[in-house]
Amino acid sequence: MIRVRNFMTTEVMTVSEDIAIIEVAKKMASKSVSGFIVVEENKPIGVINEKDIVRAIMLRKAKVKDVMTADFAVISPNYSLHKVTKMLNKTNIKRFPVVENEKLIGLITETDIIEATRDLTKYHQMMLEVILAIFGVATAFFLFYFSPYGRSLFG
Amino acid sequence: MSIAVRLIMARIKKVMSTALPILKKEAKIEEAALLLAQQEHSCIIIVDNEVPIGIVTHLDLIRSLVSKGIGLNEPVSKIMSSPVTTMAHNLKLDAALRMTDTKPYRRYPVVKDGKLIGVVDKKDVINKVSFSFKLHRSFQIIILIVFVLLEFFIFVYSKRFSA
Numbered sequence: 001m002i003r004v005r006n007f008m009t010t011e012v013m014t015v016s017e018d019i020a021i022i023e024v025a026k027k028m029a030s031k032s033v034s035g036f037i038v039v040e041e042n043k044p045i046g047v048i049n050e051k052d053i054v055r056a057i058m059l060r061k062a063k064v065k066d067v068m069t070a071d072f073a074v075i076s077p078n079y080s081l082h083k084v085t086k087m088l089n090k091t092n093i094k095r096f097p098v099v100e101n102e103k104l105i106g107l108i109t110e111t112d113i114i115e116a117t118r119d120l121t122k123y124h125q126m127m128l129e130v131i132l133a134i135f136g137v138a139t140a141f142f143l144f145y146f147s148p149y150g151r152s153l154f155g
Numbered sequence: 156m157s158i159a160v161r162l163i164m165a166r167i168k169k170v171m172s173t174a175l176p177i178l179k180k181e182a183k184i185e186e187a188a189l190l191l192a193q194q195e196h197s198c199i200i201i202v203d204n205e206v207p208i209g210i211v212t213h214l215d216l217i218r219s220l221v222s223k224g225i226g227l228n229e230p231v232s233k234i235m236s237s238p239v240t241t242m243a244h245n246l247k248l249d250a251a252l253r254m255t256d257t258k259p260y261r262r263y264p265v266v267k268d269g270k271l272i273g274v275v276d277k278k279d280v281i282n283k284v285s286f287s288f289k290l291h292r293s294f295q296i297i298i299l300i301v302f303v304l305l306e307f308f309i310f311v312y313s314k315r316f317s318a
Contacts, residue, residue, distance in 0.1 A: 029218040050213035
């Protein structure tokens with residue numbers, strides 16, 4: 001079973017809640033990332049994404065804490081891919097901080113989940129095709145073996 | 156990808172979104188910002204006579220406002236990514252997925268006879284392709300069960316014949 005620990009991003013970009021929106025916007029533009037985890041002493045307290053930044057610019061909000069989403073889901077590194085996929089489908093938030101012992105250790109985004117699902121689908125497909133080929137060949141062989149022609153050939 | 160999966164693969168028009176945030180190239184950046192600040196919009200398509208000529212994302216807007224110092228009253232055509240990579244409405248999803256894998260973009264305007272009719276997100280293409288694979292896998296599992304049952308009966312009947 002694939003666990004969050006296996007496909008999470010460990011280099012998490014974080015910001016503090018008191019930082020100015022303009023600074024976060026500059027960081028976002030220079031790093032080409034779509035969001036940050038807002039932390040306080042390495043503990044996640046919110047998430048902020050590109051939409052929040054645009055909203056902040058339009059509403060002339062000054063600080064991260066004015067527009068960040070404080071109602072977000074935290075996940076454990078031991079959660080399964082299936083569980084986080086269900087969580088992703090339930091919420092509008094597409095960014096989950098991964099927390100262990102109350103410390104931020106990673107990040108899972110919607111893209112990570114989709115890519116991991118895609119890899120797993122490919123793997124399942126390949127495995128099933130191999131099993132199907134083995135059973136297909138075995139069935140064909142048995143049908144031939146027990147046919148009158150097969151009996152005369154194999155005795 | 157097997158032929159069977161390709162046969163059940165839907166076309167791009169099945170997954171595209173038709174709730175389009177559109178602006179004309181003469182529109183101001185402020186109009187784009189107001190649209191992008193709304194929860195449901197992830198990009199804006201810029202059109203000229205219904206033909207998509209550019210796309211503006213949140214990051215395009217943020218980059219232009221904070222790094223390039225472009226004002227909200229300037230035309231949106233100044234910050235749009237152009238030219239755009241479009242997808243034909245009847246493109247099959249497997250071809251669309253291959254296309255998204257080779258391009259750095261997440262969203263693609265969908266066109267019919269060159270005119271904009273929708274927008275598609277890479278994640279929707281991946282999700283739908285995964286669904287087609289799941290459907291295909293269900294068929295394969297049924298075939299596998301048939302093989303196993305067939306082998307079981309061959310064994311049983313071969314023993315009866317030999318007895």
